[in-house]
């Protein structure tokens with residue numbers, strides 16, 4: 271479903287991505303982990319076609335359609351992008367528009383230009399949007415301005431927008447980084463449900479390892495633009511985490527793993543999710 275071949279991206283002296291090769295199958299839910307600055311956002315932007323790789327570098331295809339090749343974004347990217355829902359840490363809703371209109375913006379890719387300029391959506395799209403809002407559990411907020419929603423609700427609206435888009439892939443870049451633990455769980459559970467029930471392929475970058483362990487079977491760990499680990503989450507060892515996040519991370523990881531195990535065996539069990547203890551950041555990089 272996601273085909274990333276020999277992608278390199280250089281910013282000045284920094285190699286944000288160094289010859290990345292990664293394949294994700296249809297229906298997978300993959301966690302992209304790594305310290306701050308490891309290249310997670312850059313990779314997601316390359317897959318969604320928001321950023322072109324270095325000239326002459328590799329190619330990216332999503333669902334068999336080319337996103338970019340040799341450092342040039344594909345010409346029919348607009349059509350390809352309708353199949354790719356992107357969810358950001360900062361929700362990216364238009365705050366003065368209603369939740370409903372924000373969700374309808376997902377239909378823009380298949381709306382004729384004159385209608386999209388007037389934000390004149392058809393009844394079919396409105397129905398679809400209402401259905402999507404129900405799926406994410408905020409149907410009663412449809413008429414409210416987006417700015418009046420809590421962070422968790424805004425993120426769920428952003429996911430509803432991807433559903434209206436009829437995306438077969440959701441790329442979520444740290445979707446829970448700005449949320450409290452309760453909303454984080456809700457958003458991660460929503461992504462998992464869409465993955466399992468709607469067969470949407472999900473790649474989600476996560477700063478906090480415990481969420482990756484709990485919600486994803488496969489983890490891809492980036493470190494300085496390289497893939498340092500790609501495999502089952504359960505095979506991530508403390509030793510590997512030390513390589514990924516630097517010294518000091520291993521102990522935190524053990525407690526995260528224990529927490530994920532405990533939580534899996536009952537609601538409310540285990541360590542508090544999303545605590546500072548397992549937020550791994552810049553300070554650990556290269557420590």
Ligand SMILES: Nc1ncnc2c1ncn2[C@@H]1O[C@H](COP(=O)(O)OP(=O)(O)O)[C@@H](O)[C@H]1O
Pocket residue numbers: 281284285286304305306307308309310311312313
């Ligand atoms: N637009 C940019 N200009 C210059 N450097 C950038 C830009 N975007 C990212 N970088 C650099 O590329 C590296 C990877 O960044 P990023 O993908 O944002 O990491 P992450 O999302 O894992 O925190 C970092 O060293 C960052 O400073």
Ligand SMILES: [Mg+2]
Pocket residue numbers: 310311312444
């Ligand atoms: Mg990032």
